[in-house]
Amino acid sequence: MSTSRFDPRKLGAYGENLVTQWYLDRGYCVLERNWRCRSGELDIILAKGRNVVICEVKTRSSERYGTPLEAVGPAKQRKLRRLAAQWLRDEAPFKPDSVRFDVAGVMGTKIQVVVSAL
Template sequence: MGHVPQEPIRPEGANFQFQRRERRRVTPRRLDRPRQGLTTPETKHNQSFGAWGEELVATWYREHGYDIVARNWRCRQGEIDIIASSGSVLVICEVKTRANADFGSPASAVDVNKQQRLRRLAAHWLSDNPNSRVSVRFDVAAVIGPKEKVTLEVIEAAF
């Protein structure tokens, strides 16, 4: 039948080390960056500052006769900050909070991609809640300033 070699076939002059499976080297983790999922003091501050802005906007909606249906509603595609209703209108509100207006209005941060994402999220919420209102309106709320001197701007039917 023939000879069956016991050793792997190597090109002439090749070392056996080239036949081994290569292992991927893991780069060491940079110590100056926190690992994903860990919070830093800046992250905690930003989250609490954003939550404070969302609370202000929710209070504004209540004072103007809206019922808060949901806050921070999440699904795989993202999050809706505030869902409010008044009569037959369902309001999807994106809240942007900034300490100052040095980089422009916070509302300008709601770009076309964010608008499309909010539309998809609204459709997903409506599919989960079939008994909901018929008319949907998208608002953007901009909260600017420190807690002592705050400016609140709600842009109704922003897009």
């Protein structure tokens, strides 16, 4: 599937769908997708047992503006931590034993997941 002609929202949804399936294939359950609050959005929130994974997904059609993983800099990392704390406080269906932050980069059909990236 070519991703070069998609608008940004469709491209992002495409990447999130691929990454979601990647986690499902590894035994994770999806708790939320595109959880939003006034402060921002968490792309995918998953669980495996009582362990929660919050995954930020970056999808690119080319490396013109850098690789997908380069798009998650220090400011974005701080924001993700704040959003995760809010979700855990207000929305989590259980108190997790652990919380992990992953970053997934998608380019075309290639997925790179960095486990415990933050």
